[in-house]
Amino acid sequence: MAGKKPRKVALLAGGNPQIAKADGDAPVQAYIAAMPGWKRNVGRRLDALIVRTVPGVRKAVKWNSPFYGVAGQGWFLNFHCFTKYVKVAFFCGASLRPLPPGASKHKDVRHFDIREDDQLDEAQMATWIRQAAALPGWVP
Numbered sequence: 001m002a003g004k005k006p007r008k009v010a011l012l013a014g015g016n017p018q019i020a021k022a023d024g025d026a027p028v029q030a031y032i033a034a035m036p037g038w039k040r041n042v043g044r045r046l047d048a049l050i051v052r053t054v055p056g057v058r059k060a061v062k063w064n065s066p067f068y069g070v071a072g073q074g075w076f077l078n079f080h081c082f083t084k085y086v087k088v089a090f091f092c093g094a095s096l097r098p099l100p101p102g103a104s105k106h107k108d109v110r111h112f113d114i115r116e117d118d119q120l121d122e123a124q125m126a127t128w129i130r131q132a133a134a135l136p137g138w139v140p
Contacts, residue, residue: 009030009034011034011036012064013083014081014082014083015035015036015037015039015081015082015083016064016065016080016081016082017030017031017034017035017064017081018064019031019034019061019064020061021060021061021062021063022060022061023058023059023060024059024060025059027059027060027061027066028047028059028060028061028066029047030061031043031061031064031065031066032044032047032066035081035086036081038116039081039086042086042114042120043066043079043086045120045122046079046086046088046125047066049122049125049126049129050068050077050129052126053126053129053130053133054068054070054129054130054133056070056071057069057070057133058070058071062078062140064080065078065079065080066078066079068133069137070133070137073133073135073136073137074091074136074137074138074139075091075137075138075139075140076090076091076092076129076132076133076135076137076138077089077090077091077129077132077133078091082113084115084116085113085114085115085116086113086114087102087111087112087113087114088100088111088112088113088114088125089104089109089110089111090109090110090111090112090128090132091108091109091132091137091138092108092109092132092135092136092137092138093108093109093110093111093128093132094107094108094109094110095108095131095135096110096128096131096132097131100112100128112125112128
C-alpha cells in the first residue's frame with residue numbers, strides 16, 4: 001500500500017523484538033531488522049554465518065526468537081536479545097567441542113553470549129554451527 005508507514009515492531013524485555021510465529025526467511029529478517037542498536041549487526045552476522053555454514057538451512061521465528069534447523073532433523077540453534085547481550089543457544093550444545101561456555105538448566109543446551117564490544121570469533125562459531133547442524137535437533 002503506497003504511502004503507508006511500516007508498523008513499528010514492539011520490543012519486549014531486554015529489547016527482544018516481538019515477531020509473530022512464522023516459518024521462512026522473511027520473519028527472521030523482520031526480527032533482525034527490529035533488533036535494537038548494535039544487536040542488529042550481531043543478528044545480521046549470525047544469520048549470514050549460519051546460511052554460509054549450513055546450505056539449505058531452515059528458518060522460522062518461534063517464541064520471539066529466530067530458529068535455525070535442518071529439514072527432517074529439527075532445530076539446532078536460536079538466538080534471543082537480552083538487555084546487555086544476544087544469547088545464542090545450541091540445543092545439543094553439550095555435544096559440541098569445544099563446549100560453548102554458557103550452561104543451561106537443560107542438560108543438553110549450551111549458550112554463547114555476545115556483548116556489544118565482543119570480537120566474535122566467526123571461525124569458532126562456524127565450527128559450533130556445523131557440528132550442531134549435523135546432530136539430531138530439537139523438535140518442539
